[in-house]
Amino acid sequence: MPQNGDQVDRIEAPGLARGAVIAQSLDNQWVTAELTKEMIAKGRSLRDVDGARSLDVRAEYFRSLINTRQVVVNRVYFYNNLAVSCDFLEEGTSRRAHQDLLCKGALVPFLLQEREPTDRPLNVDIDETAFESWRETIAGLPATARLKCVRLSWDxxxxxxxxxxxxxxxxxxxxxxxxxxxxxxxxxxxxxxxxxxxxxxxxxxxxxxxxxxxxxxxxxxxxxxxxxxxxxxxxxxxxxxxxxxxxxxxxxxxxxxxxxxxxxxxxxxxMYPLTPAGSLRRLALQEWRDVRGQSSGQTITDPEALVSYLKRQAFDTVQAGLTPAAIDSLELADIVSLRDTDEWNTYIDAFDLIISDPTAFNDHVNSVFRHYVDLNRKLSDLASRRTGDAKEWAPVIEIVVNVGGAVFTAITGDETWSLTGAVGTAAASTYGGSVQLVLRNRIAGHREQKFARELANVRFDTKNEWEQFQRLVERLPGYRQIASPVTATSAATMQDDNLPPEY
Structure with missing residues (x-):
């Protein structure tokens, strides 16, 4: 393991890659809203639903590595979450793949008060077997490797x-x-x-x-x-x-x-949290009057600029391919291989352009979608080599704009156009929210890929600006209004202990 920190790059937030995210699905308490209801109704524990839950966590873990340049992970989750630790419990291809992601900064441990990633966290119950394997994994990094670790401050x-x-x-x-x-x-x-x-x-x-x-x-x-x-x-x-x-x-x-x-x-x-499908979205916190700019996004205050997020986009039809749900059959080594491809790099570069300037969305979203399709073809090729299973899929882009109690969704990607609005009770008095980009398969299903990403905050200062935005949206082709907002579920977090108790 690193001696005297000689292999550790101790960085703070500004040292993270642009667009870095925290994956909520790695939280030790993460369960979808629907599975939570089932657990409560039937008196089941997390252990009782471990099979279904682990499959979801593993898939979301892989999707975060596929769809983002860098994932920040609470150090406890490396050894307390089997969906992560299963890759390095033993020597082999998967451990080497995990080491590769660490060395390349794709996975960045977040340390609360420790100075080394192998330090034992205080007041935390940990999986001792996985923790020792984690230490062995760090000790086995190449001598020239640099492992990025992030804290709020190293003072x-x-x-x-x-x-x-x-x-x-x-x-x-x-x-x-x-x-x-x-x-x-x-x-x-x-x-x-x-x-x-x-x-x-x-x-x-x-x-x-x-x-x-x-x-x-x-x-x-x-x-x-x-x-x-x-x-x-x-x-x-x-x-x-x-x-x-x-x-x-x-x-x-x-x-x-x-x-x-x-x-x-x-x-x-x-940073923005990466929220899995089936989890409560941030819009439920109703932080509309106190929207803060983020390093990975900005606040949009112009109604006409916001409407540009909903304007119809022309995308080529994807006639056939393989479903990204095949991600379930992949191994971590496949994810490393995918991240080394030209398709992944061009997709991430295109996404970075939107993150750096959300107001230029119309200039870049077509490129994001095209590279997203190419990337998932590559992903599906990897999966089909393992399973031989090929299915049709139909990639779709959704733009979800939440303003006050209203939710506007634009969907395209299959030569059709759909724009719906649900105006909620708070819309007339609160004028803030966010813009979210969702990439998904039009062929619905629990195991189908759905990747959601916050792009920008929204804040209108007056009721007139809100009403102007609403009038502009209503004039867009294909607009229809539905009765009320849908629930806020769609799709990072950290483990508890005592510091007072560990966050």
Missing amino acids: DVQNRQGTRAALFNPFAARVQGLTAKDMRLLATQVGVPQDRAHDFARAVGRLVEYSNELRVDDKPVTRNVLYQRFISVPGSPVSDGRYDKNKPFSGEIKQLLDLIYNVNLADAMG
């Missing part, structure tokens, strides 16, 4: 202060701010029927009240503490993932706490 005093200021305190503040949201809209976004919205609001009120009590008593407000009170079965460790059906709205509150927990590190480092 220990500043790092402790930054951890509290950027991680612990914002988590508590966001929890305490939930009752200031539009509660009926929030209920809709987490999937609560409107006839139960008042009961849901009361449950959220109790969560906020308890959080306030902890803060007044100078006790830490952490996800673990709130899980124990409002989500987990009494007497069961939070890590078991047993969610109590007798605690009001335990599944919906879990979604909210996970979302809040997951965005803090990304915010602290000026």
